[in-house]
Amino acid sequence: MKIKYQTIILHSLLLLSLQLSLAQKKNETITAEEVNVVKSFSPTVLDAFKIKETPLLDEKGNTKKEAVKYTVLPFPVASTFTPSKGVAATVEKSKALKLFENYAALGIGNYGTLNGELFVNKKLNTSDFVGGRFQHHSSQGGIDEVQLDDHFYDTKLDLFYGSNQSDISWKAEAGFQSQTYNWYGLPTGFGSTLTDSQRNDLINGIRPEQKYSTITLGGTLNFEDSMFSETDVKFHHFSDAFGSSENRFLGKPSFEIELMNAAIHTDVVFDYVGGSFENNYLKTNLETVKYSFLNFGLAPRFEIKEDDWTLQIGASLFYSLDNQASKSKFYFYPNFKASYKVVGDLMIFYLGADGNLKQNTYLDFVAENPFLSPTLWIQPTDSKYALFAGLKGKLANAVSYNVSASYLNEGNKALFKSNNFTESKTNQPYAFGNSLGIVYDDVKTISLYGELKADFSKNVTFGINATLNTYTTDTQAEAWNLPNMKINATMDVVITDKWFAGAKVFFVGERKENQFNTDLVTNSANITLPSYFDANLHVGYKYNERITAFLRANNIANQAYQKWLNLPVQGFQIVAGASYKFDF
DSSP, X not given: OHHHHHHHHHHHHHHHHHHHHHHHHHTOXXXXXXXXXXXXXXXXXXXXXXXXXXXXXXXXXXXXXXXXOOOOOOOOOOOOOOXXXXXXXXXXXXXXXXXXXXXXXXXXXXXXXXXXXXEEEEEOSSSEEEEEEEEEEEEOOOOTTOOSOOOEEEEEEEEEEEEEOSSEEEEEEEEEEEEEEEOOOOOTTTTXXXXXXXXXXXXXXXXOEEEEEEEEEEEEXXXXXXXXXXXXXXXXXXXXXXXXXXXEEEEEEEEEEEETTEEEEEEEEEEEEEEEESOOTTOOSOOSEEEEEEEEEEEEEEEEEOSSXXXXXXXXXXXXXXXXXXEEEEEEEEEEEEEEEEETTTEEXXXXXXXEEEOOOHHHHHHHOTTBOSOOOOOOEEEEEEEEEEEEEEEETTEEEEEEEEEEEEEEEEEEEEOOBOOOTTSOTTOSSOOEEEEEEEEEEEEEEEEEEEEEETTEEEEEEEEEEEEEESSSSSOTTOOXXXXXXXXXXXXXXXXXXXXXXXXXXXXXXXXXXXXXXXXXXXXXXXXXXXXXEEEEEESSSSEEEEEEEESTTOOOOEEETTEEOOOSEEEEEEEEEEOO
């Protein structure tokens, strides 16, 4: 009771003191004061006090759950809703493209050009088939400022018969090809030491026509679930109008064996070539040129694949026999390739090293250059090794790229070089500076390569590639007729369901040559063949599923460039025609 009275008295004194203080402030007069700041205000933030302990919660009372018991009473619900039957939505389907097994095409153009092709294929039963292909391309010539006949013919017939069965498939082939070309390119200033009458008589007496004939036989044999996976066999007999003749037989069986959970693939090569030339360009005591080579090779390899990398390891061993010189030699080549996915399919790094013994033939040389003199020396090329590395991948889903660098070391590489000449009436028709021959040298090549392919849409595709080369020779002054640059570009466009078009453009850089009249000089400076480009366009119209009309324009810039020395090409060319597809 006493404490209660003391509390009441204390509260009364505090209230009285507060009232006196307020009354005093109301009577005070506010006057101006001057405040001198002797130190600037610098606020600081004190360190916060953090609780370093994790509180412990007692959740024993919260973990207990009450059991809930309930029952469901069924109760019928009346409904008048009747769902309608679903109807499948219609999807527009493109008309199925009918595929035909046979076709024929014919085109006619300026320079008296005729281009025709026929392909037929007939299924005899569920496994056997037979067919053939006929091709013809010819021109009556007419190149500006050419003084000799420049027409050409190329006719080819191929027949085949084969069978595809569950455990084995095979195909037999036979063919014949007839070609006619002319050595029409005379050197600049030809006959300058002769009178006009003598020069005209000399030119009119040249018969520059050369004819080639090829007979081919071959076949392939494939086994399913067998160690002998594939076998290829080819034979050709090649001859010309000047008594030259060549035979080649190539057999290449392949087989696979399983060893330590890896498949070892092995190619066996049996390659024979033999032939002769009745004429010798140098006119030495050895008038007939003969050659005969037999190459036997064994090339095993195996491949290892993991998640992001692939490794292929192998080697090639060849035994080569020169029958004419009675010499033989062994060759060993590496075969190594590796790739690693740096960024999936967007960037793949690859590198490798390989080599090969290349069997050169008269047939292959003529296929690349039909203006050769029938006086060649045929020898194999020792491709000692090729080192390469690069990157490939995708810049986008529809854009792919490939860039690489390589170093190639070739021994006894074949080079096309123009033949020296005289202006004698007794010359063969190819000995007036209008033909090329073959020389051999050890050549080292450094190359840079880049390629880009793009499918801008399902109707537009584009591709371009470029190669830069530098050459180092051993005995020859230059790497004759090898370009320092090559660029190729293609584009194909589907304009509508009926119309389509395309373009091809290629550029070839400068090449080195050498040729002179041996009656006047014994040597001359090298010749630089200028670079050139060739643009080609084509457009087509599908009249129906069987008939298609086409129009092709070649060398539309009308460039009279020389792919080979003294041999200009045809200028602007246009060919119009149509193709027809059919079934029997």
